[in-house]
Amino acid sequence: MSEPAAGQAPEGPLLELQDVGVSFAGKGGSGLTAALDGVSLSVARREIVAVVGPSGAGKSTLASVVLGLHRPDTGRAVFDGSPLAGLNRRQLRRLRQRMHLIFQDPYSSLHPGRRVAWLVGEPLAVAGAPRPQRGPAVARALAEVGLAPVEAFLDRHPHQLSGGQRQRVALARALVGRPDLVVADEPASMLDASLRAVILELVRRLRDRHGASVVFITHDLALARHIADRVVVLDRGRIVEQGPADEVVLRPRHPATLALLEASRRARRSLHDGPAPAS
């Protein structure tokens, strides 16, 4: 279908982290704790990469480095050929307009005082799209996430929507600006089952129909395997394993991956699993 909006240089990765290191002041103010340590990662165009790891592994820090919300202490982040560190405020803002962040709790990302039409049009307004162009794009995005008839939703406030509808509005915001890169920060972990499927469907749609790349952050290997082309395992600020999704999840090599996998096996039991193991 449509190509990415700013695809002047379709060769080369869309996003590259080169030896990125981030440290925070340690707990109790003593010393520095490394949140990310020598992380190198590249995300190709139209690729879905899952970043998996336990809490405290540095996943959220990685997301803020990618979005240019946090400047790494060492190494650099390069988006579509331009190193983020070399950009001034204004240029960085323009670059961010080509990215979109999906939150853990997408409802919290909706301004409670605004109506759906404004909320979904916001990424366009931020990018400077003239008002007359926004309307049709908003309507298209709403239709795409299954909020039909569109007219019935445009004038509602978030509190007048059900949980699922709010979720869809948040997702329409991700679609409407045709971002080149979508970063999803644990978007499924707090959601009900029916909404989880909506997220997964949207992530695929972003790639297949809009040509976006997706960085999907999660602690759930099973989810990562279903959604991503490639899985990157992060542990204590370092990338310990990466490869094609099935390769990493079905044949893990690093102890950290094994530990996650073991936990995923132990935590859950689905319909066709055998009896629960005695513990």
Next chain:
Amino acid sequence: MSLAAEVVEPRSGERARRLSGTARALGIAGVALLGVVVLAALGASVLAQHPPERIVAAPFLRPSGQHWLGTDDIGRDLFAQLVHGARVSLSVGLGAAVLALGAGTAVALVAGYRGGWWDMVLMRLVDLTLTLPLLVLVLVLTAFLGRGLAVSTVLIASVLWARPARLLRSQVLKVRRFGHVVAAEAMGASALRVSLTHVLARLVPLLSSQLVRAATVAVVVQAGIAFLGLGDPDRVSWGTMLFFANASNAVLTEAWKWWVLPPGLALAALVLGLALAGYAVEEWAEPRLARNAPHRSRRRRRPVEEPRPQAAGTALEIRSLRVRFGGTRPVEAVGGVDLTVRRGRILGLAGESGSGKSTLALAVMGLVPEAGRITEGEIMFGGRDLRRIGRANQARVRGRELALVPQSAMNALNPVRTVLAQVEEAARLTCPPAEARRRAGDLLERVGIDPRRHEAFPHHFSGGMRQRVLIAMALANEPRLIIADEPVTGLDVVNQVVVMELLESLVGELDLDLVVISHELPLLARWADDLAIMYAGRVVERGPVERLVREPRHPYTRLLFSSFPDLEGPRGQVGTVPGEPPDPARLPAGCAFEPRCPCALPRCATERPELDGAEGTCSAACWLAGDVSVRTLFVDPAGVADGDPG
């Protein structure tokens, strides 16, 4: 961990704002008082037959048809002065308030949103302004800069801006971590756009109540200045009326009735009106205040007959429990639930958000929120019905025999006290102080927290560790039954296992009974002994976990299982429960799941199925559940092999 997890926004404030009866009555009274003053100000030229500043008659006249309030010491009409004075008070009050709030908001936005040096410098300026004596400062400056109305408006504003600036700044600091603010920044919005469209909008409630407050102060200060003889010499105000009255010793003569009393009352009416309106504005801005307002509660008398005794071998027996939330859209959050926790077993209670599982837990704890009420049913625990033992006894049972591990470990702990102190406080309920401390240490160690970290604060702990602290608090008084509400939500999978293993081991070790509430059915299927699945306020399926996992009989259960991704099996296939949960205020007449059910029959839309088996057996509330031939028709969108044995 999430980018925007730092502030959990209060959601109560986002519902339609409705004032409590008290606030509304006071608000109306306030607006009425203000209305009188405003009308007087607007219609001053019509109301008064004389110009206020001109000498129109002899001095010191008594009230008459010609001069309703008589005349002052040089023969000006007092009634004209009174109504024209309203203009001065209102314009100075509103003008100064708007100016002060405008400046205060700008300072708050720059200081709070830009931070850094801006914050340092601006907030020191605020501190400085706050330490200066307000009235004295205005008086001194008036003497310097002149007495014109515009000058005193600006002067009053220049001492009033600091307090709102400080309050608004702390609100800005909070709001800037809200999800939608971070989202806008991540979108590449400019600082100006973010502060004006996202941050400013969330300040409006605080702004409006501060505006009213500033106006009140400005009115009083202006009157004070004028009373001291520093008012605008060209404009008659209530303050100058009082100044001249005082100068002519009117207070000592009969003239106080028409010279001192009217401007005094007018001033009181304006200030009272502002204060009353402010009360309503404040509640509108902070709807949670409404909960503290006095309200009448209607309680029906309980049925007199004794309940059936609790069945042997049960830790908790809930019988046809109903919980209703009132208001304009009454909602039955729990609609007739029968549920049993068997001794020594773990009951898993699953369901999507809004299914009533947390309300059910709160009802058992006797902690149904103020707006809700248990309308029917029995809660049999320890051989008695918890609904019949009275509030005081309920409170005794809570904590000592029944304990709740509350939802969201992030917010349930006090951030400024050490974890040891918090567990100790919980243990004080039954332990003498010296022993409570020792016991708290033991419990923290038991849940796996290193003794060296007992004196640490909650923010030093990870989510999994905080959850363990909450479990230690629940254990503090050796309860018999623990209800854990979403104990692993928000935890990573490694910590989920740790917490569930801990709970499981405690059940065995301490002879506890446990209810675990979660929206993750596969998790419960792994750790619970019995399962109950709730949908729209009712239990739709329940039974021993082995049977239920082998052969779920309700389509909802099956779809719910399929909507969690598996580690094995074909990639890219995750099922879902189609559609959305029903509006709890308008539940369908028949089966509540019918609109979403892939195998609904015509009958399902009109007749509500009940659970088809006794307690302790596998039972489902579905018209198809008993029919094996129909059951094989269940659609399984995940493509999960449907070859269940049996």
